[in-house]
Amino acid sequence: MRRPGNRLTTLVLGAAVLCGAALAGPALAKDTVVIYTAIESEQITEYKKAYEKALPNLEVKMLRFSTGDISARFMAEKDNMQADVIWGVAATNTLIFKNAGLLEAYAPKGLERVQPLFRDKANPPSWVGIDIYMSAFCVNTEVAKKKNLPTPASWGDLTKPVYKGHLVMPNPHSSGTGYLSVASILQRMGETEGWKYLDALHQNMAEYTKSGSKPCKDAAAGERAIGVSFEYVALEMKKKGSPIEMVLPKEGSGYDMEANALTKKGAKNPAAKAFLDWAISNEAMALYAKYFAAVGVAGFPVPEGLPKDISKVVYPNDFDWSAKNRDRILAEWQKRYAK
C-alpha cells in the first residue's frame, strides 16, 4: 500500500529545493548598477541592446517612469537612495536634484565633445544632456475631418471653442512633456497672461494623462482628435500607420533636455561611471540621433521629418527658472485644474 505521506514529503521537499535554488540564483559576479530613467520605453529597448554589448560585465537594474514620477521617487528615497545613475531625465528635474545635493559631480569620458548648451556649467558638471525634445501636437486627420476640426497651427488656436473636448495633454506633475509645455507658456506669455491662457486651454481639455506620449498615442488610436505631446511620438505613430499629422506650434515649442547624472550613492560604484561614460559615447549619441533632432554631440544626421535646425522652432527655455519654480507652478496647476 502506498502511503500518501511519503509522496507528500517528496513533493514538499521538491518544492522547497526549487524555491531555495531559485532564490539563491541571482548571486552572480557581475557589477550591478541601478538606473532611474524617463526615456521612452521603445527607445530603451533599442539602447539596451547596445549597452549590453558594450558593457557585458554590467548587470543593469532599470526603473522607468514618466519624468515627474521617477523624479518624485528619487527625491523621496533621498535618505535611502536606491539609484546609482540618472539617465535621460529632464534637465529641469536634474537641476532640482543638484540643488537638493543628491548628485555627485562627474565628468564622463569624452565630455569635451559635448556642446556647451548640453551640460552643467560647473566643472566637473553635475549633469550632462544627451538630447532635446520639444512639445508637438499630434492631429488625427481622419477624426479631425469627421468632426470638422481645422488643423491647429499655434498654441493660440487650441483655445478655440471648436476643439472643446477633443484635446488631451499630459499632466505636468507626472510628465516632463507636460511640464515643459506649461513652463514654456508661462515663460513666453508671463505668468498673468500665461495662467489666463491655461485656464482657457483647460476648458477644451478632455483629460490630462499620466505620460507624455499617451496624448499622441490616444490621438493615433483615434480616441482623441488632438494630443499635445512631443515630436518623437508623433513621427513614430505616423510611421506605424496612424493618420497623424505633427504640428510644431508657431509661437515656438517648449523644450527640455534628457540629461544624465551620477547620484551620491553611485559615486561609490565604478560601474555607474562606466555606464555614464558609455551613455555619451559616439555609439550612444548615434542611437539618440535616430530619434531626436539635436543630441549632445554635434554632427549626427537629423531624423526624417524633423526640422534641421531646431533653434528656429523652439522657444528658449530658462532651465534655472523652470527648476526653481517647478513646485510653485505645479501647486498652482493642481489648485486650478486637478479634478
Add this chain to the structure above:
Amino acid sequence: MAVLRADRAIPDSVVRHRLDGETALRYLLIGLFGLFLYLFVLYPMAKVLWRSLLDNDGAFVGLANYVRYFSTPAIAASITNSLYVSVVAMVVTVFLAFLYAYALTRTLMPWRGVFRVVAMLPIFAPSLVQGIAFVYIFGNNGIWTRLTDINIGVYGAKGIIMAEVFYCFPHAMLILIAALTATDARLYDAASALGASRLKTFRTVTLPGVKYGLMSACFVVFTLVITDFGAPKVIGGKFSVMATEIYNQVVGQQNFTMGATVSVVLLIPALVAFVVDRLIQRRQYALVSSSAKPLEPRKNPLAEWSLFAYCFLIAASIAAVYLVILVVSLVERWPYRLAFTLKHYAFDTVGGYTPLLNSVYVSALTAVGGTAIVFIGAYLVEKWRTRASAPLYALSLLPVSIPGMVLGLAYIFTFNVPGSLLNRLYGTLAILVISNLIHYFTVPFLTATTSLRQMDAEFENVGSSMGVPFYKTFWRVTVPIALPSIIAISMYFFLNAMVTLSAVVFLVAPGTELAAVAVLLMDDAGDTAQAAAMSVLIIATGLMVRFAYGGLMRGVTRRTQAWTATATDQVALMGTGSLK
C-alpha cells in the same frame, strides 16, 4: 536485572522529555505565527495610521492632514465619486447576478454549465482589462462607436461602472448561487399547497431565503469596487476616485502623507462592510436545517426560455469583452491596419517575458508559502485552544478588510526604512510574495479552519495517548484528510496573485516587475495593444493553472476522500473554483 531496570526507566523519561519538547515546539510555532501576523499585518497597519498623523517632514500634526483632505474640494470629491460608482455598480451587479444565478440554480434550462464557466472568466483577468476592453468597444473610436456613430461617452463614471460590473459579476454570482442552492424544498411545497401564486412565493419564500446571500453579495461587490483602482485608472478620464487618488499621491507625487490619509479614509467603508458581512454570515448558518430537502427545479418552458435568452446575452457580452482583448492584441494597429501580427507579444518595452515569468514565480511561491502558513496557522488556532487563539484568529480575519493599495503603502512605510533589518526585504520578490499572502490571507484561513473543525478531535487524542508526536499525526492524518482544501487554498492564492495589482504596484522594483503591473504601465504609456496582449497571457496562464488544479483535485478526491462527498464543494466556495 540491571538491564530490565534500565529498560523500564528509559521509556518513561524519554516520553516525558519528548512531551516537554513537543510543548516547547507548540509554543514556538504559536509564537512564530503570532510574530508573522504582527510583523506583516498589525505593525504595517499601525504605521499607516501613525503616518497619517504626521506631516511630510515627520512632525506630529494631529488630524491636520484629514482637515486638509476634506477641505480641498477637488480631492474630497473623490470620496463622493467613489461612493457613487460603488453603490451604482453594486446595485447593477447584484441585480444582474441574481437573475443569472437564479436561472442557473432554479431552472432546468439548457447550457447551465457553459453559462457558469463563461461567467467565471473575469476572475482570471486583472481589473483593468475590462476597462481596456470598454475603451476598444465604446471609446470615441471604438468598435461600437464606429459602427453606430453613437458615442455613449465611456470615459468617466459610466465606463468605470460598466467595467466594475463585469469585474465583480462572478464574485456576486458565486455567493448568490450558494445562497440559492441552500434552500428547503418543503417551504415551496407548503407555499403551493397553500395556493400562493408564483410571484407571492418568490416574494415570501425565495427572497427572504436569500436575504443574507444578497446582502453578502452587496458588501463584497461594494468593497471590490471601492478598493479597485485598475478600472478607474484606465477608463476614468477626468473622474477621480479614492483609489486612483492614493495612486497619484503616492506614485505620482510621492506624497506619502496624503496617501496614508486617503488610505485610512478608504479603510472605513471596507471595515464597515467587513464587520456587517461577518455579522450576517454568523446568522446565515442556521438557515438550513439538517432535515431540509433539496429543491428540485420544475419544468417551466416560458420562464426557462426567457431566462435562457437573458443568460445568453450576459454570457455573450462577457465572452465578447475577452474576445475583443484577444483580437486587438493580434492586429497590427486597431482600427487603421487590421493585418494579423504577433508583434504586440514581444513586450520589448517592459523587458520581454520577465514580468510574466516573475508573476508565475511569485504566484507559485505565494501558493506554496501561503498554503503552508495558512494551514499550519489554522491548525495552531483551531486544534490547540490556547489563550493566543482568539487574538490570532482575529488578526487572521483582519487582512480581508485592508484594501490592497493600503497594504502596499503600509509595506513601504514598514520596509523602506534605512538601517532596519526589515529593509532587507524592500525591493525583493519576497516582499511581493508576502504582500500577496497577506492580501489574500483571510478566505483561505477560513476555509482551512472550517475544514479542520470538521475533523474529529479524536485523531489528536488517540495520537497523543499512543505517544505519537503531534507533528506526525499532523503530517500523516490531518494533512491527507484536508488535502482537497489544501489544494483549493493554493489555487486561490495562485490565481489571485496572478491578477492582483493594487498592493504590488507600490512594491515592484527594478528586477521584480510583474505582469499585471506591466499591463498598467503599458496602458499608461498608451501602448494599449501590448497591454491587451499581456492580459491575454495572464488570463491564459490562469486558465491553464485552473484546469491543472481541476485534474489534480479529481485525482486527490478519488484517492483520499472516499468517505466524504463534500470535499469538492470547498473549491467552489472559494470563489475561483467553479470552473468545472
